[in-house]
Amino acid sequence: TIILGIESSCDETGVGIVRLDRDGGLTLLADEVASSVEQHARFGGVVPEVASRAHLEAMVPTMRRAMTAADIALSDVDAIAVTCGPGLAGALLVGVSAAKAYATALNVPLYGVNHLAGHVAADTLEHGPLPTPTLALLVSGGHSQLLRVDDLAGKITEIGSTIDDAAGEAYDKVARVIGLPYPGGPPIDRAAQRGNPTAIAFPRGLTGPRDAKYDFSFSGLKTAVARWVEARERDGEEVPIDDVAASFQEAVADVLTAKAVRAATELGINTMVISGGVAANSRIKALAAQRCQAAGIELRVPRPRLCTDNGAMMAALGAHLVAAGVKPSSLDLSANPALPVATVSV
Ligand code: ATP
Ligand code: MG
Ligand code: FE
Numbered sequence: 001t002i003i004l005g006i007e008s009s010c011d012e013t014g015v016g017i018v019r020l021d022r023d024g025g026l027t028l029l030a031d032e033v034a035s036s037v038e039q040h041a042r043f044g045g046v047v048p049e050v051a052s053r054a055h056l057e058a059m060v061p062t063m064r065r066a067m068t069a070a071d072i073a074l075s076d077v078d079a080i081a082v083t084c085g086p087g088l089a090g091a092l093l094v095g096v097s098a099a100k101a102y103a104t105a106l107n108v109p110l111y112g113v114n115h116l117a118g119h120v121a122a123d124t125l126e127h128g129p130l131p132t133p134t135l136a137l138l139v140s141g142g143h144s145q146l147l148r149v150d151d152l153a154g155k156i157t158e159i160g161s162t163i164d165d166a167a168g169e170a171y172d173k174v175a176r177v178i179g180l181p182y183p184g185g186p187p188i189d190r191a192a193q194r195g196n197p198t199a200i201a202f203p204r205g206l207t208g209p210r211d212a213k214y215d216f217s218f219s220g221l222k223t224a225v226a227r228w229v230e231a232r233e234r235d236g237e238e239v240p241i242d243d244v245a246a247s248f249q250e251a252v253a254d255v256l257t258a259k260a261v262r263a264a265t266e267l268g269i270n271t272m273v274i275s276g277g278v279a280a281n282s283r284i285k286a287l288a289a290q291r292c293q294a295a296g297i298e299l300r301v302p303r304p305r306l307c308t309d310n311g312a313m314m315a316a317l318g319a320h321l322v323a324a325g326v327k328p329s330s331l332d333l334s335a336n337p338a339l340p341v342a343t344v345s346v
Helices: 037-041 048-070 089-106 115-127 167-177 185-194 219-234 241-267 282-295 312-324
Strands: 002-007 012-020 026-035 079-085 110-114 134-139 144-151 155-161 271-275 298-300
Touching: 002 089, 002 115, 002 312, 012 048, 012 312, 026 048, 026 115, 026 312, 037 048, 048 089, 079 089, 079 115, 079 312, 089 110, 110 115, 110 312, 115 134, 115 144, 115 271, 115 298, 115 312, 134 241, 144 241, 155 241, 167 185, 167 219, 167 241, 185 241, 185 282, 219 241, 241 271, 241 282, 271 282, 282 298
Parallel strands: 002 079, 079 110, 134 271, 271 298
Antiparallel strands: 002 012, 012 026, 134 144, 144 155
């Protein structure tokens, strides 16, 4: 069974193709992504109107590239999964419209699926089926959540989330403050390798005894970095960019991994998946590996390519829905920019 996945929730147009084998195994056949990230760089964030237009231009060429990479024809497709939320409304509509057109023309079932569940499903392309339950730490440009996954095809429960900025958003804002390019994750990760993570003691948000133990907060950290840098500049001193990056990154990695390991331990869950764009981060991966090992938790992190937005993860999620016998969506489905993570498919 061949599943086509279409992704357009933010600034990546993704088309992925996955084969669902008889034994339930998944084989990745194609993973094509066209990004409009460079068009947003000078604004320091994604411009919705620009992203929508870029999706419209990239969708069919990306689809063609995926077909060529998988060496299949459109007529070989058995089902389609498309991101219908959460994300930018105008961006989502491009993918949903394209998916409806392909599903109608090919007369195959269509599944409107959740982008965040897709980020978790990405891991099954690399490491096989998820043990249940699994604790998922989802960290991306727009989200930072702890999820209990009992069934990727239908039962995902949010147990904590950020009360302000997402982790990726904090990376992007801090990069701006220290003069690194957008998106901030990769350049901060690189600068941090050269810096001292204990040079500056930045705050660890929501780690006090009375704070919600599974929620995150990164806006105070971002402000603390900005204040520290401003004070240096006011004093006419050079800003040690590598040390700021390393110290900021240490604060993010410390809080994310401490809370995730605590949640897994307290809920009696012994598998953890970290996914979303920020899961590509080297320090978060290393610290999570260390802390999971100490706590007897098996850690799974997909390769960076599968962590950032792509169509393959949506195809993987679609394959799990097909395998579980979930009912397809109606062809009048719409996009839902605020789709809750508990709604895996509509
Ligand atoms: P969402 O999935 O919440 O809708 P999104 O799709 O924009 O948001 P992703 O593509 O999953 O997010 O991730 C993009 C984010 O990942 C950006 O904020 C980027 O800075 C961050 N990121 C990418 N690589 C790294 C890295 N090595 N370290 C830290 N952050 C990173
Ligand atoms: Mg992106
Ligand atoms: Fe994403």
